[in-house]
Amino acid sequence: MTTGKAEGTRMSYDGMSDEEFWDARYGGSHQRVWSGDPNVALVAEGSDLEPGRALDLGCGEGGDAxxxxxxxxxxxxxxxxxxVLERAARSAEEAGVAGRIDxxxxxxxxxxxxxxxxxxxxxxxxxxxxxxxxEKILRAAASAVAPGGVLLIVGHAGPPPWDPDGYPEVHLPTPQEVLEGLALPRDGWRVLRCEEYEREQAGPEGRPFTRTDNVLKVRRLDG
Incomplete structure (x- = not known):
């Protein structure tokens, strides 16, 4: 899935399945597609969490994992x-953490x-x-959170500045829309963050851009 850390020329979907599209996206280059760094929102929101079991959905080349x-x-x-999973596994081996990632x-x-x-x-x-x-996937993600655990969902608030008409068929919901789509019971969860934020991202040829994304962070209550 997309990670939004660095993007180049837009690929044509041309009716391919999601698996075919992403295999072609990653298989078309022997170099990294993304930066290899963890997403800035994960670092900001996850640095103070006590390590335990984590699930990384749409892990891409494995920077977050x-x-x-x-x-x-x-x-x-x-x-x-x-x-991309083969590429990510090689990176984990090089980083010395292969035994900690499934x-x-x-x-x-x-x-x-x-x-x-x-x-x-x-x-x-x-x-x-x-x-x-x-939306179905994110509801499944919420169901997979252990009592006391955290669900962190980060998404793009709009297309990249260098490609304002990119992928018009992809709906990019607001953080409030994501929260409402989860249909979480109010007495079972606490909203920790639900807002847009800005970050710097490298576009084509490494040119820096400011991009607006959104973040939803919720904690499942104990009991």
Whole structure:
């Protein structure tokens, strides 16, 4: 899935399945597609969390999963692309944290990892076309949060500044829309953050841009 850390030329979807699209996206380059760094919102929102079990949905090349593993988390990292999971696993080996990450391939609209997690993270879980049931996936993500655990959902608030007409078929909900779509029981969850934020992102040829994204952070209450 997208991670939004660095983007180049837009690919044409041309009716491919999500798996075909992302395998082609990652398989078209022998170099990293993204920066390899963890997402800034994960660092900001996750640095003070006690390490436990984490689920990284749409892990891409593994920057977030590797960052979590280095901090002592046991991570289940999931993506639809087998191509990118192989690349991420190699990066984890190089980082010395391969034993702390379980890489799993899932089309999240069809199958979902088993278990409960102290942190469930979904960063930029967007995909072109209409095949990915994002709201259904995020509800499953909420169900996977253990009592006392955190659900962190980060998404784009709009298209990239260098491609304002990019992927018009992809709906980019506000953080409040994401929260409402989860349909969480009010007495079972506490909203920690629900807002837009700005960050710097490298566009084509490394040119810096300011981009607006949104973040939703909620904690499942004990009991």
């Amino acid at each position: 590797i960052w979590l593993a280095r901090r002592g988390w046991r991570v289940t990292a999931v993506d639809i692309s087998g191509v 890489w799993q391939r899932h089309d999240l609209g069809v199958s979902f990892p088993e278990g409960e997690f102290d942190l469930v993270s979904a960063h930029f879980l967007h995909s072109p076309g209409a095949g990915m049931p994002r």
